[in-house]
Amino acid sequence: MAFTNKDAAIVLGMVARGDKRHDIAAWYGENQARIAEVEQGQYGNLVAAPANELPPKGAPGPKGRRLRSKVTKAVEALEKGETAAALQILRDALTDFAKNEA
Incomplete structure (x- = not known):
């Protein structure tokens, strides 16, 4: 590339x-x-x-795995009709992803 x-x-x-x-x-x-x-x-x-x-500092692999896990939980909450909970999970996931890590 x-x-x-x-x-x-x-x-x-x-x-x-x-x-x-x-x-x-x-x-x-x-x-x-x-x-x-x-x-x-x-x-x-x-x-x-x-x-x-700039993207957040730190390796993207661990960030991606944590984000994927939280997105999975949000989808499960949405399937149960728990929209507010799913939205909060996604907000928390984005905040966690954006953290700078050594």
Whole structure:
């Protein structure tokens, strides 16, 4: 996969924030060599994306597994007609997903 300029700017923002290179690569389903290419300027002279445009810090795998588990619980609540409970589960899941993790 080739990064777009926007992707590369986000990568630079994540690097500037101090994210681990393997976590950055995992967010994009790439290997660390692609991250190194961005850092070396192979995508041009880009400015790092601001913090409010970056994904949450940390490996995406554990975040995805927790999110999937909570979505499953929300679907079960919806199937029981528990709309308010499902909505709260989903809100909590998004808040948890957005947390920055080391």
